[in-house]
Amino acid sequence: MVLVYFSDPKVQDKVVETLYPLRYKHLRPSGFGPLEPLLELRREVVNKRTASAFIINTSSCLESLSLSWLQQELKIPVYPLGPLHITAPAPSSLLKQDRSCIEWLNKQKPRSVIYISMADMETKEVVEMAWGLSNSNQPFLWVTRSVSITGADVIDSFPEELQSLPESDFKNLGPIRLLHKLNKECQVSFKDCLGQLLVQQREEIACVIYDEFMYFAEAAAKEFNLPNVIFSTTSATAFVCRSVFDKLYAENVLVPFNEPKEEQNELLPEFHPLRYKDFPVSRWASLESIMELYRNTVDNRTASSVIINTTRCPENSSLLWLQQRLEIPVYPVGPLHMVASVPTSVLEENKSCIEWLNKQKENSVIFVSLGSLALLEINEVMETALGLDSSNQHFLWVIRPGSIRGSEWVESLPEEFSKMVSERGYIVKWAPQKEVLAHPAVGGFWSHCRWNSTLESIGGAVPMICKPFSGDQKVNAR
Numbered sequence: 001m002v003l004v005y006f007s008d009p010k011v012q013d014k015v016v017e018t019l020y021p022l023r024y025k026h027l028r029p030s031g032f033g034p035l036e037p038l039l040e041l042r043r044e045v046v047n048k049r050t051a052s053a054f055i056i057n058t059s060s061c062l063e064s065l066s067l068s069w070l071q072q073e074l075k076i077p078v079y080p081l082g083p084l085h086i087t088a089p090a091p092s093s094l095l096k097q098d099r100s101c102i103e104w105l106n107k108q109k110p111r112s113v114i115y116i117s118m119a120d121m122e123t124k125e126v127v128e129m130a131w132g133l134s135n136s137n138q139p140f141l142w143v144t145r146s147v148s149i150t151g152a153d154v155i156d157s158f159p160e161e162l163q164s165l166p167e168s169d170f171k172n173l174g175p176i177r178l179l180h181k182l183n184k185e186c187q188v189s190f191k192d193c194l195g196q197l198l199v200q201q202r203e204e205i206a207c208v209i210y211d212e213f214m215y216f217a218e219a220a221a222k223e224f225n226l227p228n229v230i231f232s233t234t235s236a237t238a239f240v241c242r243s244v245f246d247k248l249y250a251e252n253v254l255v256p257f258n259e260p261k262e263e264q265n266e267l268l269p270e271f272h273p274l275r276y277k278d279f280p281v282s283r284w285a286s287l288e289s290i291m292e293l294y295r296n297t298v299d300n301r302t303a304s305s306v307i308i309n310t311t312r313c314p315e316n317s318s319l320l321w322l323q324q325r326l327e328i329p330v331y332p333v334g335p336l337h338m339v340a341s342v343p344t345s346v347l348e349e350n351k352s353c354i355e356w357l358n359k360q361k362e363n364s365v366i367f368v369s370l371g372s373l374a375l376l377e378i379n380e381v382m383e384t385a386l387g388l389d390s391s392n393q394h395f396l397w398v399i400r401p402g403s404i405r406g407s408e409w410v411e412s413l414p415e416e417f418s419k420m421v422s423e424r425g426y427i428v429k430w431a432p433q434k435e436v437l438a439h440p441a442v443g444g445f446w447s448h449c450r451w452n453s454t455l456e457s458i459g460g461a462v463p464m465i466c467k468p469f470s471g472d473q474k475v476n477a478r
Contacts, residue, residue: 057082101141108139117143137347175373176285176293183216183296191220198224209307212239212297222302230300232308235451236318236332238472239308240271241279242294243325248279249291278474300326309334309451314458335455337434347372350428353396354435360394363443367436367462369398371448374469377405382417389420393443396426396436437462449477 012025058080060067071078105113114133126144133140173181198205208228210217221228232239264277281290300306310332312319323330357365366388370376376384381404388395401409410417410427421427433453436442437460445457446465454476457464466477 051076053077053079055079055081057084059083105141112139114138114140116140174285176289179213179293180289183214186214187216187219190217191223194220194224194226213293215296215299215301218301218303227304228302230303230306232306233451234309234472235454235476236308236310236315236322236330237271237274238280238451238475239298239306240318240321240325241274241472241475243298243322244271245279245291245294248276249287274475274478278478280472280475281470300328303328305329305331307331307333309336309455311335335459337452337456338459347400347430349430349432351432351435353426353428353431354439356426357396357436357439357441360441362440364394365439365441366391366393366395366444366446366465367431367442368395368446369431369433369448369453370403370446370467370469371450371453372400374448375403375405378407378413381413385417385420385425388425389423392424394424394426395421396428396431396442397421398428398431401429434460449473451476 013023016022053076054070054074056067056070056078058067059082060080063080067078067080114136116129116133133142194205194208205226208217208221208226209231210221210228212230212232212234218228265275268274268276280294281287305328306322306326308319308330310319311334312332315332319330319332368384368388381399388397399410404410404413407413409429434456437445437456442460442462444465445453445462446467447453447457449464449466449468450471450473454464468474468477
């Protein structure tokens with residue numbers, strides 16, 4: 001019997017021959033209750049009895065075939081008179097509408113918002129959807145009705161991880177203070193989230209792997225007796241530097257960002273070729289605040305091991321140092337960008353630059369990209385343009401919107417800028433960096449030296465020109 005297909009998972013994806021492109025899994029009228037009462041209800045609904053016509057809230061341009069089929073099957077006129085919402089004189093909603101979202105939408109860019117409005121969901125599904133929306137890096141408007149989530153009466157009873165820190169926090173606090181706040185505010189909510197996941201799928205969760213800067217996760221793993229592993233996305237050498245930061249701070253050899261001191265150029269005896277000035281301080285926070293953060297990131301607590309996005313070739317001595325210092329296994333598992341199945345960029349990539357690269361000679365192009373956070377003064381941009389123009393080399397230059405102080409993008413730069421870059425340059429707001437560095441036309445990479453960019457450049461065998469700004473960039477550049 002064909003109706004058995006409703007409950008047979010093996011054939012749910014089969015196409016219904018007379019209703020292409022529908023599949024059997026699309027025909028089941030409801031996910032609740034046995035099939036027979038539902039079929040009886042549907043049978044009554046489509047029985048026209050003495051009706052003289054059918055009117056349907058639809059449009060001929062969308063459902064011409066289905067309307068023709070109904071006309072023949074029912075043998076009475078079938079009139080499409082929708083979409084009715086376009087002509088409705090009053091709101092058709094049965095629930096009270098919250099119109100504050102319109103004010104929020106007015107502040108967003110055109111076509112930038114994802115709108116979500118769905119039927120009943122399990123709490124687990126809501127949590128997974130929340131993470132997906134968060135990782136999409138798109139603003140979203142999400143309708144969550146009361147009692148629409150199984151096991152939760154109102155949105156306030158959701159796990160707190162559905163609530164993110166305000167976007168303004170990064171701008172107002174800076175990265176170091178933001179990380180302090182994140183670790184303080186997420187500890188309880190992450191524990192609640194992990195607890196719920198363990199109730200739902202205990203056999204599937206064997207271990208917690210957490211980013212070194214998200215150390216709030218360790219307390220939750222410890223409470224539920226789960227093994228935990230620290231994951232470092234920075235270099236092993238940067239990890240070493242954070243590990244000895246306390247000692248160097250106590251010796252008064254580290255200075256705040258942009259406050260030069262004679263000793264800063266001296267080599268560290270134990271960490272050749274690093275100099276004191278290379279240590280990962282930040283322009284956004286005091287040494288005390290940085291020290292507190294680093295003390296927490298390098299504390300292995302109950303971790304069973306550390307995995308680092310690096311390889312032994314360039315960092316063998318640092319890996320051996322960490323192995324002895326931490327007294328737990330340290331595994332280099334990189335470079336991870338070589339096995340990533342999806343783009344790792346948080347910004348929209350302009351792939352038109354690949355077509356431009358295809359027209360250039362081998363090893364003839366300088367690729368310039370200074371990351372997603374660095375800010376340049378207008379005079380720095382102009383000097384960079386002058387240097388690139390004077391090199392007589394073609395260049396692909398990533399200039400992120402908002403990365404030039406006092407200028408939204410390049411439109412407001414002096415007229416000389418266009419003259420210097422127009423002949424041999426190609427400017428984009430963001431580029432597919434892995435693809436660019438793998439392109440045979442690229443012969444050099446002018447970089448800020450964050451670890452991902454450094455690994456990608458090494459992986460593509462592209463020589464680097466280093467312009468580090470802060471944090472671990474100076475360690476990597478050295």
